Amino acid sequence: VLYMQTFPREFAAKHLAERSHDILLLRPNRREKWCVRYYYHSMMRIQGFSYRSWTKFVSDNGLQEGHVCVFELMKGVCEATMMVHVFRKFNGRFVLLD
Known part of the structure; x- marks a missing residue:
C-alpha cells in the first residue's frame, strides 16, 4: 500500500488538472x-502518483x-507543488517527523 498513492476523486476533480502531469513534492x-x-x-x-516516482519519495523519506x-x-506557484508533512504515532499521539 505504501507504494501507490491515490487521491480521493473529489479532491482530484477540485484541485488537480484532469490530465496526467508532474507534481513537485517538498x-x-x-x-x-x-x-x-x-x-x-x-x-x-x-x-x-506513479509507482516508480512514489517509491523514490517513500524510500528517500x-x-x-x-x-x-x-x-x-x-x-x-507556477507548477503543481505539494508540501508533504509526515506524522507517526508515538505513545498514542501523532508526532510530526522532520
Whole structure:
C-alpha cells in the first residue's frame, strides 16, 4: 500500500488538472525536491502518483507502514507543488517527523 498513492476523486476533480502531469513534492525544512508523475485516468476513475516516482519519495523519506502523510497543495506557484508533512504515532499521539 505504501507504494501507490491515490487521491480521493473529489479532491482530484477540485484541485488537480484532469490530465496526467508532474507534481513537485517538498518536505518542510528540507532542500530535496521530488518530481512525481501524477496519472489521471477518467475511464478507470483512477488518479494518483506513479509507482516508480512514489517509491523514490517513500524510500528517500524512510516512510513506513503507519506513517501518515498530509499533502498541502501550494497555491501561487507556477507548477503543481505539494508540501508533504509526515506524522507517526508515538505513545498514542501523532508526532510530526522532520
